[in-house]
Amino acid sequence: MAVESREGELHLASLHALFASELPVGLAVLDEELRYRHINTMLAEANGVSVQQHLGRTVREVLPAAAASLEPLLQEVLNTGQALRDFEVAAEVPSLPGELSEWLASYLPIADGAGRVVGVLVQALNRSLERRAERIKLESDQQLRRVLDSLFMFVGVLTPDGVLLEANRAPLEAGGVTLEQVRGLYVWDTPWWSADAANQEWLRGAVARAAQGETLRRDVVVRMAGDTRMEIDFMIAPLRDDSGRITHLIPSGIDISARRASEAALQTSEDRFRRVFEGATVGMGLVDQRGVIQLANESMAQLFGYARAELVGMEVHQLVPQRQREQHVSHLKQYMREPALRYMAKRQELYALRRDGSEFAVEIGLNPLPESAGQQVLATISDVTERRAAQAQIERALVEKTVLLNEVHHRVKNNLQVITSLLNLQGRNAEPAVQQALRDSQSRVRSMALMHQMLFERGDLSALELGPYLQRLCGLLRSTYLGESNSIALLVDVPEQGLRIDPQRAIPCGLLVTELVTNAFKHAFPGGRTGRVHVSLQRLAGERALLEVHDDGIGLPPEQTPGQGRSLGLQLLPLLAEQCRATLEIERAAGTRARLFVDMEGTAP
Structure with a gap:
């Protein structure tokens, strides 16, 4: 969008409405000394300096690296009274330090009532920031697609009237179809639902009710590849924008064939x-x-x-x-x-x-x-x-x-996995603080689910090898909090066997390690610092073992003490240590070192 102006006839008072509006172009007014008198938010953010830090300061003071390129052009407009329109210029600004930004700019003279040029109206658009924003959005969209495709759940996106817009990989592969084959169809006309007219009729009604704000859930049998059938726990829920308007519908499903079996x-x-x-x-x-x-x-x-x-x-x-x-x-x-x-x-x-x-x-x-x-x-x-x-x-x-208990562990593990998936879906559109809290809750639920899973896998319900449990638990924490980042290294040094712990104490022990490791990830390395978190386990004399979580970060602040403060993780540490019959010690030198002395007495050898 361009601002049209007659040269020499634009008065400063007429610009206030423009600067208060949300124009998609940067605007600024400079006086004869090239000091900023007015600037809108968009241009201030593109420069990388706040609005208040611009006002009253010269171009050279605000943008020292760009002054050599910009001042001659601005001075030319002041001296000649002639506008410079739609020209391109490369200059370094604080928003992109160390590189030249490409700008599309227009400099227009501002005249007083006598026709004397008293300032310059600047119109500027940072194309480099625009391209970076577009690239970040593309990468974000691609990452979201990868996350959706990695889910074992069936997830899709519908218009409010039921037209399928998106579906993740799981239902496409299970159904033997491609996204191009089903995109644009009413969801009840897709191959998954085409085998049962009663299900189609129910889904039409469910879409209509979801578009009015309801969330509906039902177990249904759908068609899959090879004309096979699968029973799923199906749910359809409305998706609202910031104003509360329903913009899309989110259908999801979980294969419950194994659960039924x-x-x-x-x-x-x-x-x-x-x-x-x-x-x-x-x-x-x-x-x-x-x-x-x-x-x-x-x-x-x-x-x-x-x-x-x-x-x-x-x-x-x-x-x-x-x-x-x-x-x-x-x-x-x-x-x-x-x-x-x-x-x-x-x-x-x-x-x-x-x-x-x-x-x-x-x-x-x-x-x-x-x-x-x-x-x-x-x-x-x-x-x-x-x-x-x-x-x-x-x-x-x-x-x-034993069969019943084994089945209980299996079902508990499955239910905890469902809770983790629901927390993941809940946090997708939540505020960042809520997303962080939900992610922490997911980690705690996963640590409990892992214990039930390993008991079920190994067929021994009496005790659990603590070393392999911690190895797999740290792997889950690494993938949840670090992803592909290499800035923080997580090292795990635990024995494969010889330290067994009963299930009643394995859960608080796993939760305690989860809290210590995630706390190090989140707080020990601020500002993108690199570092290392080390988890180790060793047998001590007698029936005792030493479990350590050590990081080389900035260290736990003196005012923060386990069992006190507002942090849920710190509040839980003493309680969890007591539940797993252990003594917890915290050292603050050279980072943070947590020592957990676990009493292994009474555990089967």
């Missing part, structure tokens, strides 16, 4: 458990935390001489001889406070009371079910004479428990 496997496992429970040759009963029998199998009924219906609702103490009943009540209360799989008769023989008043020696196995409604315990009761048969039943029950 897992649910079916879990249901099969539960059915198998039911069949085992009903068909067991030893007595089995489900007891709640009050000691009331909730469920009993036929073997238990025959063992005690009751009908199954009579046992349900009976206090379990009624099946214990009177002389042992008081002690049994005490044992049960203590057990319910800290329920665990164990044999109550491990060191002593217990006796049970039949309906007819006769006693018989029994062995009782207890298996808590913490996921049921309230605390419940599955009791396995057998006559001592059937010890071997009872032991086989207990072993089968343990196998079932």
Whole structure:
């Protein structure tokens, strides 16, 4: 956009409205001494100096490297009263130090009422900054495309009336189509949805409702490459601009075929458990935390001489001889406070009371079910004479428990991965501070998900090798915070085996390392400084290990202390150290060094 003016007739007072407007061209007014009297924001930013730092200062004072090129041209306009229009000039300015910027400029004389030239109106456009901005935008768009294409989720962009504009790589590859083949189609007419008219009709309505501001979610079956079918967790949500107007719709989906298979496997496992429970040759009963029998199998009924219906609702103490009943009540209360799989008769023989008043020696196995409604315990009761048969039943029950726990770890890991993906989507259009907080939350969730994933992969639910866990955790933190940057090096020195930690302490230990490493990434190297973060683990004398996180950055400020301050990470450090039975020490010399002395006692070798 150009500013038209008659030479010598432009008065300074008439420029105020122009300088207050958001014109896409830089404007400035210089007096006879080439001092800035007025300048708009666009030209000030292009020069790399604030508006206030321009006013009252000469061109040479503001732009010393460019003065030699600009002053002769400006002086020519002052001396001749002739305008210089649409000329190109190369000059170095603070916004691009060390290089010549290409400018398109016009210098117009400003005359007073008597026709005397009293200043120069400058119109300028920094083409170098424009090209850099265009290049940065292109790189940003390309990076966004790479991020979208790296997602395992199905993500797209629609117009408010349902026309597909963009889709990431995952649904395109899964569907066997290219973006060019589906772009511009109504989403319900794309190959994914074309196999089911009912789904198409639902999607039309969902698009209309999303365009009104609703977010809709549904499990649907869609067509994929080779005319195969995939069940996905589908969601469509509106995307609003800064004014709240809905500009696009965002459809997304997650393949839940594996989840459905897992649910079916879990249901099969539960059915198998039911069949085992009903068909067991030893007595089995489900007891709640009050000691009331909730469920009993036929073997238990025959063992005690009751009908199954009579046992349900009976206090379990009624099946214990009177002389042992008081002690049994005490044992049960203590057990319910800290329920665990164990044999109550491990060191002593217990006796049970039949309906007819006769006693018989029994062995009782207890298996808590913490996921049921309230605390419940599955009791396995057998006559001592059937010890071997009872032991086989207990072993089968343990196998079932292991399968269930393994499935739980797998599902928890999957759910945590979904949470991470949702946080990623939530932060995409959030404020920078919110994006940083969401990214930190993602790192914490990933550290927990990694523990469940490694337990599931290795098939050992009792303990975790701390070295490989830290190795993989640091790899996640490197990719999340550093990406392809080489300014900060993350070094990990941990043993492959020999330091095992139980799952209850692995999570706080991983969260603690996550907080220390991310804090170093974010605060130890300000202003683009280079540096190194070193994570190490070694065994000490006795049942102890030393875990260190050390950086060579600027060091933790003296006023910041773990457990205090507003930073969530610093507040969490002492609590996490306590949860993993460790002692935390912080040194501030030569950067920041955090030492974590972990008590490994009680962990399986």
